[in-house]
Amino acid sequence: MALPTWIAVDWGTTHLRAYAIGPEGVLADAASEDGMGQLARDGYEPALLRLISPWLAPGRVTEVVACGMVGSRQGWFEAPYRTVPCTPLDSASLVTVPTRDARLKLRLVPGLRQDSPADVMRGEETQIAGALAVLPGFDGVFCLPGTHSKWVQVSAGEVVSFQTAMTGELFSLLSSQSVLRHGMQGDGWDEQSFRNALSDAISRPERLAARLFALRAEGLIAGLSAASARARLSGLLIGIELAAARPYWLGQSVALIGAEGLCATYARALAAQGIAARQLPAAACTIAGLSRARTPKVSA
Amino acid sequence: MALPTWIAVDWGTTHLRAYAIGPEGVLADAASEDGMGQLARDGYEPALLRLISPWLAPGRVTEVVACGMVGSRQGWFEAPYRTVPCTPLDSASLVTVPTRDARLKLRLVPGLRQDSPADVMRGEETQIAGALAVLPGFDGVFCLPGTHSKWVQVSAGEVVSFQTAMTGELFSLLSSQSVLRHGMQGDGWDEQSFRNALSDAISRPERLAARLFALRAEGLIAGLSAASARARLSGLLIGIELAAARPYWLGQSVALIGAEGLCATYARALAAQGIAARQLPAAACTIAGLSRARTPKVSA
Missing domain, CATH: 3.30.420.310 (2-keto-3-deoxy-galactonokinase, C-terminal domain)
Structure with a gap:
């Protein structure tokens, strides 16, 4: 397998999923049960390396971008919430995480918060941004059903409000x-x-x-x-x-x-x-x- | 302590409580965590004896009356539900349980069922009968808050309907x-x-x-x-x-x-x-x- 250009990581409470991305798309994927709920702070880097080390090479720095609970206060490293209304993502707000392994250049996507009524999301903002890439100009509501279902009103490319x-x-x-x-x-x-x-x-x-x-x-x-x-x-x-x-x-x-x-x-x-x-x-x-x-x- | 005339037992999912009753009222009480959830079928009699054996005497048969989940299908011995509308209790419906220890004469109080909307209770019917002894002629609603809260409409001494x-x-x-x-x-x-x-x-x-x-x-x-x-x-x-x-x-x-x-x-x-x-x-x-x-x- 060719080495990936970068690695996409979806890291939630109960799961860890990684995708090796090349110029043409996904080259490989891997998953484990090493979710936030299973890990102490010093367990994150080893858990990530267990999954993605086959995609790394000596002396080569690989970019990794992760979303989800990995960026919460109880996660690996806190990526402070951005406050709605705002775009689901902002490249300038990614938080760089220091790693022991010099082959990693890891950044985390911040979640979103709403002050009133109080609500928070981590991970769904990334899926919404991805959906907007598929449906440009979408004006309406995303529903992301699951453990904590989200209803998200989107207009003019911004998350206006949401409810869990x-x-x-x-x-x-x-x-x-x-x-x-x-x-x-x-x-x-x-x-x-x-x-x-x-x-x-x-x-x-x-x-x-x-x-x-x-x-x-x-x-x-x-x-x-x-x-x-x-x-x-x-x-x-x-x-x-x-x-x-x-x-x-x-x-x-x-x-x-x-x-x-x-x-x-x-x-x-x-x-x-x-x-x-x-x-x-x-x-x-x-x-x-x-x-x-x-x-x-x-x-x- | 004088030997009791009879023993009252409240046996639910998470607890077992027994009261030694004499002519003047409660002589002693005892409780354990041996609720239905903890016991296999052959564990009930030993659990009861652990609690009440100090109140028993050789060659003497002591009457024990119990209510609660002990009489459910998953309990010690099934006491089939009576169907509302009916009085909360009917002495003739008590179910005698065979015991190995000849000092026990054990009977169980049946629970109540309602066919539409479907609902069931076990134990609360006994408390309602006790409350009616304190409040004779009560016409209205009993609320029994708890793990499974019951709302019970009572009229003319009968349970008319209930909701959990x-x-x-x-x-x-x-x-x-x-x-x-x-x-x-x-x-x-x-x-x-x-x-x-x-x-x-x-x-x-x-x-x-x-x-x-x-x-x-x-x-x-x-x-x-x-x-x-x-x-x-x-x-x-x-x-x-x-x-x-x-x-x-x-x-x-x-x-x-x-x-x-x-x-x-x-x-x-x-x-x-x-x-x-x-x-x-x-x-x-x-x-x-x-x-x-x-x-x-x-x-x-």
């Missing part, structure tokens, strides 16, 4: 650690149950507190299947996310960025509200965004 | 296992933050999904204190519980049954909605209910 929902984290906690786990073994899916729960939660979000335990009770006394229980929990949680995000999507142009299956689920949920959302793949957006980040604005 | 909210379990998961835990160390409490979050969640429950992550974001960028974050999380979750339970409490006579501090929190929350709720101590209600359960109805 803990939907993925709530689903994970409730389906694997709460009393509801007893009725949710396996990974089946009942689409009609999803749609009904979604519709119920969007139209009557105030009933959520009464809807959750019903999944357990119906499992005990009415034979609710695991496939139906999982789909209903997903529908309820995405439903209250959509209810809270209504000012973001109502009457707007919406594009989804994320994992394919999850984006498809959100697309169906939005379609039920009359919104036809585009879908963009997360990894491609991340790489395109990191590529923009390393390029000074004038040449973008 | 997973408020305590959600608080526990979010404050100790989600990303919000980083800003919630310690056990401080900011009452004004609680009241504001409560009021916000009751009046705009559809905003919940956007309110949770704000606790993390304000901790990161606005210096939100742990005391304020904990109180706000509690206010948000109790607020959406109250929003979902509005048909239960609005314009009703409400009595709270539960741990003193938690009941006081709910009483303040209800007071902010114009409801003056009575407070009844959980243990006394449990013992009074178990006492009723062992007495055939005609002598009640």
